[in-house]
Amino acid sequence: MKPLAIDFAPQRSVPYTLHERIRWFAGGVGALLVVLSSAAWLTTSPVEASHMAVAAVRHLPGAEEAQAVDAAVRELNLPWLATLDALAVTFGQDNDAVLLGMEADAQRAVIRLSGAAHEVATVQRLPARLRAAGPFSAATLISQEMQEGLPARPVRFVIELSLRDAI
Numbered sequence: 001m002k003p004l005a006i007d008f009a010p011q012r013s014v015p016y017t018l019h020e021r022i023r024w025f026a027g028g029v030g031a032l033l034v035v036l037s038s039a040a041w042l043t044t045s046p047v048e049a050s051h052m053a054v055a056a057v058r059h060l061p062g063a064e065e066a067q068a069v070d071a072a073v074r075e076l077n078l079p080w081l082a083t084l085d086a087l088a089v090t091f092g093q094d095n096d097a098v099l100l101g102m103e104a105d106a107q108r109a110v111i112r113l114s115g116a117a118h119e120v121a122t123v124q125r126l127p128a129r130l131r132a133a134g135p136f137s138a139a140t141l142i143s144q145e146m147q148e149g150l151p152a153r154p155v156r157f158v159i160e161l162s163l164r165d166a167i
Contacts, residue, residue: 071106071107074106074107074109075104075106078104078106078109078163079135079163079164082134082135083111083134083135083136083161083163085133085134086130086133086134086135086136087099087102087113087130087134089133089134090126090129090130090133090134091115096117096118096119096122097115097116097117097118097122097123097126097153097157098115098116098117098153099113099114099115100114100115100116101113101114101115102114109162109163110160110161110162110163111160111161111163112142112158112159112160112161113158113159113160113161114156114157114158115156115157115159116153116154116155116156116157117153117155117157118152118153118154118155119155120144120146120155122155123141123144123155123157124141126139126141126157126159127139127140127141127159130159130161134161135163135164136161136162136163136164137162137163137164138160138161138162139159139160139161139162140159140160140161140162141157141158141159142158142159142160143157143158144156144157144158145157
């Protein structure tokens with residue numbers, strides 16, 4: 001008896017069609033590109049990172065530069081918006097007193113106000129109103145003087161404000 005080979009797969013007349021050959025070729029080229037790009041990446045990354053191995057000399061700031069930076073940071077950290085809001089509330093409620101000038105000392109966290117008012121009693125109330133309205137730990141009336149010949153606002157004053165959020 002002769003053995004019988006039973007094959008349920010359909011017979012191919014051509015081993016691979018042109019379309020299948022192109023797919024195999026494209027797959028092989030893709031795999032080759034992956035291998036080549038990974039090899040290129042592995043060989044170049046130590047070269048690219050080699051500049052990090054060289055110790056760079058870093059320039060540390062001197063005392064003057066450090067003090068200048070500290071002064072700038074101290075000035076920027078002052079609560080400017082809250083201060084300006086408090087001054088607007090205090091001097092904007094009524095026209096009894098007006099603000100003529102403002103000087104800030106960021107190192108001491110102090111703001112010095114100069115202004116003019118109608119009467120002495122208004123000037124006496126200003127420090128309490130400023131302490132209640134803003135971020136001030138102290139509001140001190142430094143000076144006040146009556147000036148003759150100024151009928152609108154004859155009382156000149158200077159108030160010193162110490163800021164609460166000082167560095």
